[in-house]
Amino acid sequence: MAQVRDVAARAGVSPATVSNALNHPSKVSPETLTRIQAAIDELGYVRNDAARQLRAGTNRAIGMIVLDVANPFFTDVARGVEDVLLDQQRPLILGNSAQQPSRETNYLDLFEQQRMDGVLITPVGDVLDRLRRLRDRGTSVVLVDRMTRVKEFSSVALDDKMGGRIAVQHLLDTGRRRIAFVGGPASLAQVKSRLSAARRAVEQHGGAELTFVETETMNAGAGRTAVEQLLALPRAQRPDAVFAANDLVALGALQALTLAGLSVPDDIAIIGYDDIDFAASAAIPLSSVRQPAHEMGSVAATTLLGVIADPGSSTVQHVTLKPQLVVRRSTGG
Amino acid sequence: MAQVRDVAARAGVSPATVSNALNHPSKVSPETLTRIQAAIDELGYVRNDAARQLRAGTNRAIGMIVLDVANPFFTDVARGVEDVLLDQQRPLILGNSAQQPSRETNYLDLFEQQRMDGVLITPVGDVLDRLRRLRDRGTSVVLVDRMTRVKEFSSVALDDKMGGRIAVQHLLDTGRRRIAFVGGPASLAQVKSRLSAARRAVEQHGGAELTFVETETMNAGAGRTAVEQLLALPRAQRPDAVFAANDLVALGALQALTLAGLSVPDDIAIIGYDDIDFAASAAIPLSSVRQPAHEMGSVAATTLLGVIADPGSSTVQHVTLKPQLVVRRSTGG
Numbered sequence: 001m002a003q004v005r006d007v008a009a010r011a012g013v014s015p016a017t018v019s020n021a022l023n024h025p026s027k028v029s030p031e032t033l034t035r036i037q038a039a040i041d042e043l044g045y046v047r048n049d050a051a052r053q054l055r056a057g058t059n060r061a062i063g064m065i066v067l068d069v070a071n072p073f074f075t076d077v078a079r080g081v082e083d084v085l086l087d088q089q090r091p092l093i094l095g096n097s098a099q100q101p102s103r104e105t106n107y108l109d110l111f112e113q114q115r116m117d118g119v120l121i122t123p124v125g126d127v128l129d130r131l132r133r134l135r136d137r138g139t140s141v142v143l144v145d146r147m148t149r150v151k152e153f154s155s156v157a158l159d160d161k162m163g164g165r166i167a168v169q170h171l172l173d174t175g176r177r178r179i180a181f182v183g184g185p186a187s188l189a190q191v192k193s194r195l196s197a198a199r200r201a202v203e204q205h206g207g208a209e210l211t212f213v214e215t216e217t218m219n220a221g222a223g224r225t226a227v228e229q230l231l232a233l234p235r236a237q238r239p240d241a242v243f244a245a246n247d248l249v250a251l252g253a254l255q256a257l258t259l260a261g262l263s264v265p266d267d268i269a270i271i272g273y274d275d276i277d278f279a280a281s282a283a284i285p286l287s288s289v290r291q292p293a294h295e296m297g298s299v300a301a302t303t304l305l306g307v308i309a310d311p312g313s314s315t316v317q318h319v320t321l322k323p324q325l326v327v328r329r330s331t332g333g
Numbered sequence: 334m335a336q337v338r339d340v341a342a343r344a345g346v347s348p349a350t351v352s353n354a355l356n357h358p359s360k361v362s363p364e365t366l367t368r369i370q371a372a373i374d375e376l377g378y379v380r381n382d383a384a385r386q387l388r389a390g391t392n393r394a395i396g397m398i399v400l401d402v403a404n405p406f407f408t409d410v411a412r413g414v415e416d417v418l419l420d421q422q423r424p425l426i427l428g429n430s431a432q433q434p435s436r437e438t439n440y441l442d443l444f445e446q447q448r449m450d451g452v453l454i455t456p457v458g459d460v461l462d463r464l465r466r467l468r469d470r471g472t473s474v475v476l477v478d479r480m481t482r483v484k485e486f487s488s489v490a491l492d493d494k495m496g497g498r499i500a501v502q503h504l505l506d507t508g509r510r511r512i513a514f515v516g517g518p519a520s521l522a523q524v525k526s527r528l529s530a531a532r533r534a535v536e537q538h539g540g541a542e543l544t545f546v547e548t549e550t551m552n553a554g555a556g557r558t559a560v561e562q563l564l565a566l567p568r569a570q571r572p573d574a575v576f577a578a579n580d581l582v583a584l585g586a587l588q589a590l591t592l593a594g595l596s597v598p599d600d601i602a603i604i605g606y607d608d609i610d611f612a613a614s615a616a617i618p619l620s621s622v623r624q625p626a627h628e629m630g631s632v633a634a635t636t637l638l639g640v641i642a643d644p645g646s647s648t649v650q651h652v653t654l655k656p657q658l659v660v661r662r663s664t665g666g
Binding site: 046061069072075078079089093094103107110114133220248252254259283285329 | 377379394396402403405408409411412415419422424425426427428429436439440442443444445446447448466470552553554557581584585587588591592610611613614615616617618662
């Protein structure tokens with residue numbers, strides 16, 4: 001396999017000039033660059049990133065650990081990250097913790113062994129000490145969407161209180177008074193914030209009430225089961241609106257109502273959360289609270305690249321992105 | 334930062350024994366392993382994979398390029414791959430070509446520079462020469478779901494002809510006679526195979542007919558637009574069943590029919606393809622042709638690890654997995 005010295009010989013320059021051409025092309029004249037490029041093409045020379053990593057002590061790749069790769073919300077975040085990294089010729093190593101602390105630890109082990117430049121993580125387990133160790137060993141860390149109140153790491157968060165408030169305000173504005181909040185578990189930070197903001201909005205409105213139907217997970221099956229429970233109530237106690245803590249739950253709720261022969265939104269309105277593509281393409285298009293998922297990914301990646309470029313800086317940056325109400329047929333839009 | 338020699342000194346063994354403990358633990362006695370592990374924990378030693386890669390000449394990571402990370406089918410395939418690799422402590426670098434040859438080339442460049450052990454690819458562009466070069470430079474390649482008739486690379490494919498046949502046979506068995514096949518572009522291998530098998534099944538059945546409604550892409554919007562065109566036809570010319578070339582198209586078709594006030598399956602039946610989770614959780618649960626996506630991922634990963642373990646072998650393995658009919662409400666199930 002061709003080495004730098006072979007390229008140098010073929011181009012009639014020194015190995016140091018080839019190295020400059022590869023790493024600091026602005027230091028090399030255009031004619032020399034052209035000659036070196038021709039030699040690289042002829043010889044089929046490929047940079048050996050393992051050797052460069054060893055010298056630099058780190059790996060250009062960025063690791064990312066997401067909670068659930070089956071939820072399009074996280075796929076959208078990852079695409080936002082990827083779009084920024086691809087421009088920088090940095091590969092993204094995507095790990096799916098599937099909300100399991102043991103899988104999360106496996107990926108952190110790998111990232112530590114690979115001495116990556118940076119890690120983006122939506123934490124599941126109690127990993128703060130692990131993240132501090134990573135940072136102390138030269139891997140920059142940015143928190144995404146969870147534990148974002150930790151002061152020592154830069155983070156990108158979403159304003160879940162605002163999201164809970166605007167969803168409920170929209171239901172109240174369209175005449176709904178008995179709102180069921182469906183999601184869980186209640187210990188999940190996102191669920192807590194959205195629910196408490198929803199409660200406050202309902203309390204500020206005389207004559208409205210909010211029920212919390214807690215689910216174990218946040219998938220369509222959970223939404224379906226929760227709504228089946230609500231439909232078993234006497235008609236007068238049924239809600240007239242469902243606020244689902246994510247769109248998967250909302251899709252399950254829509255299915256349960258449709259299969260029970262009820263009309264959405266005439267009998268019961270539904271609003272979801274995240275605005276994944278499947279919300280707009282549901283049989284009855286779903287209103288939702290749009291999370292700027294792709295933007296969160298690109299902001300997280302840009303923040304991480306900033307930390308990598310200046311690891312000694314004491315500036316820690318916390319960005320909070322605002323959600324947006326999207327009104328569609330399922331709430332009468 | 335702690336080195337192997339520091340660990341060896343602390344554990345009172347030779348550096349070679351530490352190296353054996355890390356790479357071939359079965360060669361080291363349990364007591365020595367425990368001592369070495371304790372030293373590793375005390376000193377906070379971390380393996381330097383860049384150094385190991387440099388010695389080995391390759392990178393333990395596996396690269397994978399998928400067509401569309403927004404389609405849960407590919408996410409399921411990637412999870413199947415990831416489950417196998419995680420067991421082997423190999424990270425997965427996931428790249429999304431988004432069906433753009435230029436993005437595909439970017440990822441192949443990165444994978445080549447990183448000297449990865451292996452690459453899984455669902456090709457978009459004309460990349461056979463690139464893949465040959467990768468292979469000649471020590472990166473094993475397995476083709477997934479496309480170009481699987483190329484003899485020189487191992488591959489994992491799905492039997493699309495069988496899928497097209499069983500979908501149409503089911504529609505015929507349940508009394509449908511005017512079937513619209515919705516999908517495209519027609520040049521896509523999967524579309525070609527499913528369509529030709531569907532045509533053959535219809536031809537073998539007297540009195541049935543099949544219309545091909547070609548779409549530019551395979552998302553929900555394309556399905557919606559195609560069905561709106563069909564609904565603009567005089568009632569007698571409308572189909573009584575839609576066979577959508579994937580579930581995203583089927584979800585769009587379901588939405589168009591629902592919003593037009595038609596009943597699924599009473600007026601028009603729908604069957605999709607892939608059986609993504611969103612098929613089962615649609616407002617009217619969708620019949621579909623289940624692709625063993627997760628299994629395809631794990632078979633592809635296992636095949637690739639086999640090639641990596643024995644790169645000189647002349648055995649090329651082609652695996653074809655069979656799809657399965659899943660009957661739900663949208664075809665009267």
